[in-house]
Amino acid sequence: MNKSNDSLFDQCSELGEMLGLNEPVSEDVLKASLQDENYANKLLSSKDSPEVLLHLLNNPPQHRLDPQAFSTGELVARAAGALLRWSKTGFKIVDDEALERRENACLACPNLRGPETLLEIIIPSSSINDKPGNRTGNQVCRLCGCNVNKKIRLISESCPAIDLANPELTRWGEVVLRT
Ligand code: SF4
Structure with a gap:
């Protein structure tokens, strides 16, 4: 070898x-x-x-x-x-404030959709309830295809959509990372 x-x-x-x-x-x-x-x-x-x-x-x-x-x-x-x-x-997880802010943005976003593929359907998520972090179930972001319930927890993740009111920010209210 x-x-x-x-x-x-x-x-x-x-x-x-x-x-x-x-x-x-x-x-x-x-x-x-x-x-x-x-x-x-x-x-x-x-x-x-x-x-x-x-x-x-x-x-x-x-x-x-x-x-x-x-x-x-x-x-x-x-x-x-x-x-x-x-x-x-x-493997780093965001704090409670960021988790709730990100989740609120996803819940108000037109890009949030229900699961469609077998994989999206079987990926386990917490049951939907009113607790922050549990409000999106197994719904998926239409733009990136990610399970939102998982995505919003990871500090390394970013929202792929720009905030139309402020192009410097994503819809999560975080600074757009330019590469
Ligand atoms: S990650 Fe961004 S674009 Fe995707 S559903 Fe959430 S707010 Fe919308």
Whole structure:
């Protein structure tokens, strides 16, 4: 095995470890998670839900698995960057004020929709009630495809829509990150 393949195996192992697995994820899972942020977020937010996680690991989005998309070296480089970002921010949770503010914005947003795909339907969410953090159930953001109940908790996440009254802010009232 050459050095790139060694590194690739290391990245698959690291992602497996982050997801609480006893083995590396497959190369297809690593590649799909790097090309599809929504898939990556679903993996991360399902790490404590074994059945959903297994379903995700067994079904990486096929349209994302373009064999020409990355060389092995590029894949390793992307994986290193993405995993570093996740390890820095992916597991941090927002405070109660931010959670409620984000949730209020989603509840008032025309982009909030009900679950449609099997995966969206089976991803478990707290039952809907009036408690902040539990008010969106398994509804999904139409723009990014994320489960909003999970997305609003992660400090590393941002709303993809601009606040029309203030283009410097997202609909969550947070500063738009320019890359
Ligand atoms: S994340 Fe943003 S765009 Fe998506 S539903 Fe929530 S407020 Fe709307």
